[in-house]
Amino acid sequence: MIHEQLAWYVAGPVLGLCVVACRALFNGRLGVTGGFSELIVKLRAGSARFDWRGWFVIGVALGGTLFLLLAGEPVFHGYGWLTATFEGFWGGVAIAAILTVAGVAIGFGTKTAGGCTSGNGLSGVSLISPAALVATATFFATAIGVAFAIEAVIA
Amino acid sequence: MTAGRGAALAVGVVFGLTLCWSGMSDPEVIRGALLLEQSYLFLFFASAVLTAAVGQALLRRVRARALLADEEIVVSRQQPERRHVVGGFVFGLGWGVANVCPGPIATQLGEGIPWALFTMTGVVVGILIFFRRGEKETEPASDGHEKQSARPQPRPRIREEPSGVG
Numbered sequence: 001m002i003h004e005q006l007a008w009y010v011a012g013p014v015l016g017l018c019v020v021a022c023r024a025l026f027n028g029r030l031g032v033t034g035g036f037s038e039l040i041v042k043l044r045a046g047s048a049r050f051d052w053r054g055w056f057v058i059g060v061a062l063g064g065t066l067f068l069l070l071a072g073e074p075v076f077h078g079y080g081w082l083t084a085t086f087e088g089f090w091g092g093v094a095i096a097a098i099l100t101v102a103g104v105a106i107g108f109g110t111k112t113a114g115g116c117t118s119g120n121g122l123s124g125v126s127l128i129s130p131a132a133l134v135a136t137a138t139f140f141a142t143a144i145g146v147a148f149a150i151e152a153v154i155a
Numbered sequence: 156m157t158a159g160r161g162a163a164l165a166v167g168v169v170f171g172l173t174l175c176w177s178g179m180s181d182p183e184v185i186r187g188a189l190l191l192e193q194s195y196l197f198l199f200f201a202s203a204v205l206t207a208a209v210g211q212a213l214l215r216r217v218r219a220r221a222l223l224a225d226e227e228i229v230v231s232r233q234q235p236e237r238r239h240v241v242g243g244f245v246f247g248l249g250w251g252v253a254n255v256c257p258g259p260i261a262t263q264l265g266e267g268i269p270w271a272l273f274t275m276t277g278v279v280v281g282i283l284i285f286f287r288r289g290e291k292e293t294e295p296a297s298d299g300h301e302k303q304s305a306r307p308q309p310r311p312r313i314r315e316e317p318s319g320v321g
Contacts, residue, residue: 002176005184008199011177015199016206018170023211025162027221027228027297030170032257034294037282041292051296052163052223057261059167064265066168067175074266075175080182080254082270096273098252103260103277104284105249110257111285113242114233114293117256120243121200126207131233135243142247147189150252 002071019123026052031119032060033110085154113139159223171262180262182254189251226299238293249277 022030035057042050050058068074078084082095110116113135115124121139124132177199178184188196211230219228250256253274255263260278263271 005178005195006173006176008177008195009202011173012199012202013206014173015170015203016208016210018166018173019203019207020210020214021162021166023221023228023230024214024219025166025221025223026159027224027226027299029230029294029298030166031294032261033282034296035167036257036261036278037286037292037294038296040279040282041286050160052159053294053296055160055163056167056170059164059169060171060174060258060261061167061265062164063168063171063173064175064180064262065267066172066265067262068266071175074180074263074268075178076181076183079268079270080186082182082253095270099270099273100277100280102249102253103274103279104281105245105277106253106255106257106260106274107278107281108285109242109244109246109249109281111242111282111290111293112238113246114239116246116258117250118258119294120239122203122207126204126211127230127232128208129230129232131235131239134235135239138240138243139247139250142244143251144189144191146248146251147186147254151190 002067015122016126019126022052022056022123028052029115029119029123030056031115031123032057033107033116033119035060036107037111081150081154109139162223170258171265174258174262175266180255180259180266180268185250185254185256185259189254221297221299224297224299226297229298231298 019030022028035053038050038054039057042048042054079095082098086094113120115132115135120132120135125136174180187193214228215230220226221228255274257278260271260274264275
């Protein structure tokens with residue numbers, strides 16, 4: 001069962017309920033990037049007394065581990081278009097470099113915009129927050145544009 | 156607050172498991188959606204937003220207090236600023252290339268996928284650059300704290316601009 005993609009009309013509402021749970025428990029806005037920055041800020045200060053955002057994101061990672069245990073293997077092998085395009089040792093080096101740079105853009109961009117796909121996209125949009133709507137429209141449009149540009153180059 | 160710790164961890168596990176089970180930690184699934192070849196992500200996203208909107212509206216309707224924080228449930232809505240567009244654009248570039256956003260990066264790490272180490276390193280560097288620039292936290296732990304810190308300021312007096320300057 002777990003090897004089949006969960007139906008969207010089950011998966012979507014479950015994620016939505018996670019947003020509601022964070023609101024009901026902590027009056028907080030569910031967001032993965034907020035959790036990452038909580039971990040980073042506290043660890044740099046030499047503390048492990050994370051607030052709920054830090055424990056939430058640790059839980060998200062453990063959710064991945066739980067999936068691995070239930071399914072017996074990760075949901076995918078290789079790494080999408082990157083491993084399909086770049087091969088061999090130097091290909092691997094190129095992928096590592098591309099992913100690291102993309103990660104910097106993801107970390108810096110989401111903090112600047114005040115949220116990622118979960119914080120702005122899910123939580124912010126569900127509150128009809130104008131700032132979250134603008135940020136979400138911008139990152140969706142940009143990512144779609146980039147995906148089409150890459151497709152045009154590698155195809 | 157141990158109860159809060161456990162509750163946050165549990166919500167996170169449900170969130171992460173669902174992300175994996177729906178295929179969101181697979182870059183190919185994200186790419187298929189961004190190339191507008193698969194409708195799954197959009198239906199999934201829309202149903203999540205709708206559920207969250209209804210649930211939070213109900214919480215506010217009954218004027219609920221947060222169960223593990225001593226405050227009434229309030230939400231903050233912000234007006235768009237330049238940073239929302241700039242940040243959204245920079246994030247979109249990274250998302251379009253790596254086909255992961257922060258949630259899937261966390262679940263990939265939990266699944267033991269080595270490539271995620273590079274993306275995660277990048278994210279940590281990106282967040283550190285953000286704070287190094289002296290920016291303040293954009294994602295507070297609670298919307299109530301934000302409201303408290305935004306106490307009504309005394310109405311600013313109208314000051315006359317000094318003339319003859321500039």
